[in-house]
Amino acid sequence: MALDKATVAHIATLARIRLSEAEQVKMADELSHILTWIEQLGEVDTSGVEPMTSVAAMRLPMREDRVTDGGRRDEVLANAPATAHGFFTVPKVVE
Amino acid sequence: MSLIEGRTGSWEVVIGLEVHAQIVSAAKLFSGAATAFGAEPNTQVSTIDAAFPGMLPVINGHCVEQAVKTGLGLAAEINLHSVFDRKNYFYPDLPAGYQISQYLQPVVGRGKIVLDLPDGGVREVGITRLHLEQDAGKSLHDQHPSLTYLDLNRAGVALMEIVSEPDLRSAEEAGAYLRKLRSILRYLGTCDGNMEEGSLRCDCNVSVRRPGEGYGTRCEIKNVNSVRYVMQAIDYEARRQIEIIEEGGTVRQETRLFDAGRGTTRSMRSKEEAHDYRYFPDPDLLPLTLDPAWVASLKASLPELPDAKKARFVAAYALSPADAGILVAERASADYFEAVARGRDPKQAANWVMGDLFGALNRLGVGIEASPVSAENLGAMLDLIADGTISGRLAKDVFAAMLESGDPPGKIVAERGWKQVTDAGAIEAAVDAVLAAQTDKVAEFRAGKEKLFGFFVGQVMKATEGKANPAAVNELLRKKLNG
Numbered sequence: 136m137a138l139d140k141a142t143v144a145h146i147a148t149l150a151r152i153r154l155s156e157a158e159q160v161k162m163a164d165e166l167s168h169i170l171t172w173i174e175q176l177g178e179v180d181t182s183g184v185e186p187m188t189s190v191a192a193m194r195l196p197m198r199e200d201r202v203t204d205g206g207r208r209d210e211v212l213a214n215a216p217a218t219a220h221g222f223f224t225v226p227k228v229v230e
Numbered sequence: 231m232s233l234i235e236g237r238t239g240s241w242e243v244v245i246g247l248e249v250h251a252q253i254v255s256a257a258k259l260f261s262g263a264a265t266a267f268g269a270e271p272n273t274q275v276s277t278i279d280a281a282f283p284g285m286l287p288v289i290n291g292h293c294v295e296q297a298v299k300t301g302l303g304l305a306a307e308i309n310l311h312s313v314f315d316r317k318n319y320f321y322p323d324l325p326a327g328y329q330i331s332q333y334l335q336p337v338v339g340r341g342k343i344v345l346d347l348p349d350g351g352v353r354e355v356g357i358t359r360l361h362l363e364q365d366a367g368k369s370l371h372d373q374h375p376s377l378t379y380l381d382l383n384r385a386g387v388a389l390m391e392i393v394s395e396p397d398l399r400s401a402e403e404a405g406a407y408l409r410k411l412r413s414i415l416r417y418l419g420t421c422d423g424n425m426e427e428g429s430l431r432c433d434c435n436v437s438v439r440r441p442g443e444g445y446g447t448r449c450e451i452k453n454v455n456s457v458r459y460v461m462q463a464i465d466y467e468a469r470r471q472i473e474i475i476e477e478g479g480t481v482r483q484e485t486r487l488f489d490a491g492r493g494t495t496r497s498m499r500s501k502e503e504a505h506d507y508r509y510f511p512d513p514d515l516l517p518l519t520l521d522p523a524w525v526a527s528l529k530a531s532l533p534e535l536p537d538a539k540k541a542r543f544v545a546a547y548a549l550s551p552a553d554a555g556i557l558v559a560e561r562a563s564a565d566y567f568e569a570v571a572r573g574r575d576p577k578q579a580a581n582w583v584m585g586d587l588f589g590a591l592n593r594l595g596v597g598i599e600a601s602p603v604s605a606e607n608l609g610a611m612l613d614l615i616a617d618g619t620i621s622g623r624l625a626k627d628v629f630a631a632m633l634e635s636g637d638p639p640g641k642i643v644a645e646r647g648w649k650q651v652t653d654a655g656a657i658e659a660a661v662d663a664v665l666a667a668q669t670d671k672v673a674e675f676r677a678g679k680e681k682l683f684g685f686f687v688g689q690v691m692k693a694t695e696g697k698a699n700p701a702a703v704n705e706l707l708r709k710k711l712n713g
Contacts, residue, residue, distance in 0.1 A: 149506055151320055188517050195516040200255050200292030203262030204276035211275045211382070221271045222370070222379035225322045229371050229378070 136170045138163050232400040233441065236472045241438045243468040244445060245404050246358075246396035247460075249411060250389050251421040252365065252429040253296045259364050259388035260287030260330065267427050271381035279386040281325035286514050293388040294518065295528065296420040297337050297362050300390055302529050303418045304357050306341025310522060314362075314515040317507045322380055323367035331391075333509040336361035337518060343394075343414070344537055345406045346555045355407055356395030365389050390421070396435065396445065401461035401468075408432065408457050409559070413536050417561050425456050432460050436467045438475070446471070447481040451495050454488045463488040467495050539564055547576035556584055562598045569605035574612050582608060586626070590633050603632045611639040619643060620650050621700050623691070650699050654706075657690075657698050661706045664689045675711055683707065 140156075143163045147154045154162060208221055217224045233240040255265055261278040278285045301308050313335040316328040338360035345353045367385035369378050392411065398404050412430060415421040422429050432455070437448035451467060454460045471481045486495040534542070536558045543554035543564075557580065558564045566587075571579035587608065591601060611628055614620045620628055620643060631642045643649055664686060665672055675682045690703050 145506075149318070149508065193516070195518055196288060197291035197294070198257070198262065198288045200257050200290050201262065202257050202264040204257075204278075205263035205274040208270075208272045208275070211272055211277065211280050217377075219374070219377070219379065221273075222373075222381055223272070223322075224374070224377040224379055227371065227374075227376050227378050228322060228369065 136174060137167045138170065232402070234438075234468055234472060237476050240441060241468070241472050242399060242441045243401075243464065244396050244437045244439060244448075245398035245400075245464055246435040246448075247394045247398065247404060247407060248433040248435070249392045249394075249408070250365075250431045250433075251300075251392060251411075251415055251423075253293050253388040253390060254420060254422055255290060255293050255296065255388055257290055258386040259290055259293050259362065261386055263386065265387050269383055271379075272383060274383040275385065279325070279382055281327075287330065287512075289515065289518070290388065293362065294337070294520075296388075296418075297360060297390050298520065298525060299418050299528055299532065300392075300415065300420045301338030301341065301360050302525075302532055303414050303420075303535055304338075304341035304343060304360070304392075306357055306360065307339035308520065308525050309335065309337055309339055310520045310525070311335065312337040312361075312518045314512045314518065315509045316512045317363075317509055319507060321366070322378060323369050323382075323385065325367070325382065325385065329364055329366065330512055330515070331363035331509075332361035335517075337520075343407060343410055345403060345410055346540075346551075347406065348402070350551050353403070355397045355403075358393040358395050360390050360392045363389050363391055396437075401464040404434065404464055405457050405461045408460060410536070413559050417533055417535050428455060431455050434460060434464055434467070436464055436471070437481070438468055438471045446475075447483050449481065449484055449486050449495075451486045451488050452498065459488060459490055462490075462493050463495055466493060470495065533561070543567075547571060547580070549576065549580055553580055553584065560598065566598050566601070566605045570609045570612065572609075574609060574616070578612060578615075579609075582612065582629075586629055590629075602634070602636045603629070604636075607632055607636075607638050614639055614643065618650060618699065620648060621696070621698075623700065624648055624650060624696055627696070648697060650697050654702060657694070657702050658706055660690050660693045660698060661703065661710060664693060665710060672711065683711070686711070 140159045140163050143159050143166065144154065147159070147162075212218045212221070212223065215223050233242055235241075252265075253259075257263065258265055258276075258279065261276040263276040263279055264274045266274065276285075278287055298308055312332055314330050315333040317331045317333070318328045320327055336359045340359070341357035343355050343357060345355055347353060365384050365387040367380055367382040369380055371378050373379045394407065398407055408430075412421075412423040415430075416423045424430070431453055434451045434454060435448045436451065437446040439446045449467060449471070451463045454463050467486070474481055485498045487498045488495050539558040540551065540554045543549050543557060544551055547554075549557070556563075557567045563583070567579060567583045570583060587598075587601065587603065590603075591598060594602075608629075611620075611625060611632065614628070615622060615625050620639075628639050628642055628648065631637070631646070632639060635642070668686070668689065671682055671685065675686075686707050687700070687703055690707065691698055691700070
């Protein structure tokens with residue numbers, strides 16, 4: 136499967152990655168190669184094979200409904216670029 | 231069928247609702263942080279909720295149970311195998327840059343809700359699906375001129391998104407749907423239904439068409455947070471779309487916001503491109519597999535739900551479907567009514583509960599759980615009426631006193647000396663005294679002014695401070711006036 140430059144530009148916008156025209160061309164080529172390579176897997180006949188969702192045969196582990204975390208605001212905010220009065224702050228986003 | 235009259239003929243409005251219901255749980259969907267409402271900002275946040283690098287989600291089993299219970303309560307298919315996906319978009323209240331949700335394989339499939347219509351009829355509305363997902367944090371835009379403040383306490387709290395089929399045909403039906411869904415969720419204890427605190431939020435998909443035609447282009451109105459607003463938003467949006475089409479235009483599919491102050495909807499342009507969410511299965515989470523025996527045991531443990539309770543109230547207590555519908559809307563009201571009605575006259579119990587009690591609670595602004603008059607005391611009061619200790623008229627005063635003091639009716643009647651006078655001799659003395667004092671009126675009555683009878687009854691009741699048995703008073707008065 137080949138990705139064109141416009142699709143790459145769209146994906147870049149959605150992922151908030153800025154790509155120059157030249158980078159878009161290069162990415163389109165690289166991503167197309169990766170997709171083509173992955174598509175080879177489609178040649179294997181997997182009818183009747185259960186999808187494998189984990190290398191270990193296990194079920195989704197679950198936690199109990201108990202409060203075991205929180206109350207560590209200073210730690211949670213420690214790496215934020217900007218905070219005020221216990222909040223994270225970001226440039227204003229208003230709808 | 232309810233149609234809207236436009237300039238060029240009638241239109242049908244088609245509505246589907248997506249309800250986000252916050253699951254009742256102590257901890258969040260994938261972390262051990264608390265869910266309580268109203269805590270100091272960012273004090274209920276784990277490093278998972280704040281999307282610190284390398285943190286892995288572990289699902290809260292109770293939240294899964296709550297979602298499955300809700301599915302069973304909506305008579306829906308439970309999918310024993312479901313998958314968590316990442317829904318990718320950028321917004322400051324979503325630290326990971328994706329929301330863990332369920333897309334192609336939700337935990338609950340098709341179900342239904344039965345609406346109780348104002349005319350006493352019922353209508354079935356399809357549920358498309360119910361899936362589990364995380365809530366986002368909260369943005370505060372009004373704290374600073376150039377900054378948005380973020381509180382992640384809500385980030386990661388478990389939500390059920392409940393999607394209806396486009397089966398609703400009017401704002402009233404949408405309102406009835408929301409009220410019924412809320413009632414079922416509260417019976418199940420899976421969502422508290424508190425719309426003020428945002429526990430129940432609604433997105434409305436609205437389109438219009440000529441009756442009999444295919445679906446029109448729809449608009450989605452985001453995040454409407456009360457039943458009344460949902461109805462207003464739908465009415466406004468349907469009118470707006472009809473006007474566009476009648477002017478020769480076409481409706482553009484878009485996301486819109488409801489403006490509660492103006493009662494209108496407006497375009498939310500920034501959301502246009504964001505609809506490409508690039509869902510993919512979350513590699514941090516295995517598929518959710520459920521044990522059929524566990525699902526069956528949950529099903530067996532479900533409480534009696536509003537529809538079944540309503541049917542039972544109609545059959546067992548001979549209530550009208552409308553009265554039964556009012557009583558079963560809240561489980562606490564239904565339980566209260568049953569405690570009063572047990573072993574007594576159900577119609578009388580229903581009248582007191584729906585009339586005097588609901589009226590008083592409304593005035594006081596308290597729920598039935600906090601009623602100053604307990605079901606036991608109201609029942610005891612009905613017993614006092616039944617055994618003739620108090621008259622129906624005195625009961626109103628006893629009820630008011632119970633409301634004020636919370637005391638049992640027996641104590642009130644004894645302390646205030648309100649015991650009804652049934653002693654024929656005492657009543658006869660009061661009747662004689664009144665007739666002797668009102669000789670003019672007695673003459674008028676005997677001359678044919680029959681409506682004075684009520685006046686005499688009133689005078690006797692006044693003389694006995696309302697304690698005389700009204701039936702005995704009537705009988706004696708009639709005998710003496712006509713005799």
